[in-house]
Amino acid sequence: MNRRYQEPRLVLFSGAVQSACGMAQxxxxPFYCPGDQRVYIDLDFLAQMQLQLGAPGDFAAAYVIAHEVGHHVQNQLGVLGRVQELRSRVAEAEGNALQVRVELQADCLAGMWARRAQDARQILEDGDIEEGLAAxxxxxxxxxxxxxxxxxxxxxxxxxxSEQRVRWFRTGLQSGQLEACDTFRPARP
Structure with missing residues (x-):
């Protein structure tokens, strides 16, 4: 899109962390804070995902990180700001539906990253995609x-x-194209 990508900073935490978005328990x-353009990865959550939620494997963690970096991309494209402004003017259920579209787009961007990383560096091993889909x-x-x-x-x-999240991750993975990740078109989620 003829824009310069600025990498986010990664912050690993357990228990609680202070960010420009406030204190988070x-x-x-895991979350992304647009205020400081940092991706916060909760190591306790990753352990819970592996042990209790049935999503083991290194690529399950890579999916979570890629999803949060997807929010950083959305921030750089102006998506997060536009959605936040829209959410402030609508009822809670409609605001939640908008937020779902944001999250599904981040899942699609995570899939897009996996595709592009594989094409460029052949990083995926047997079972990685299944780990990402399970996550x-x-x-x-x-x-x-x-x-x-x-x-x-x-x-x-x-x-x-779960079905939507898997579908949008798979969409990004299969297409590798930003245009395929438009979750805001009517009837898309």
Whole structure:
């Protein structure tokens, strides 16, 4: 898109961390803070994902990091700012639906990264894609809510269902093209 990419900084933490977005407890999990353009990776979450959520493997962690870097790309493209502004003007359910589109686009960008990294450096090993898909499914709102609450409330989703997350990661992986990651077109999620 004829823009210069500025790399984010990576911050690893356990327990809690202070960012330009405020204090975050480990329960928040990994996140991206546009205020300081840093990717915060919660090591406790990665361990939980591996041991309790059924998403083991090094590429499961790579998927999480790539997803958060996807938010950095969205920030550089202006997507995060536009969505935040829109969310401030709509009802909670509609705001949640917009946030789901943001998260699914970050999943697609993570898949796009995997494709491009493989094409450039042949980094993927047998089973890596399956690990990434398992991680995407493990962190779907439906699966996490079902585990935590025993029931699912789709209107409260902020990251998308397991099926949606897997589908968008796979879309980025198969296409390798930014245009394929437009989750904001009507009827796309």
């Amino acid at each position: 480990s329960a928040v999990g 995407a499914a493990a962190v779907g709102d439906d699966r996490l809510q079902g585990r935590a609450r025993g029931h699912v409330q789709p209107d409260s989703f902020t990251h998308g269902s």
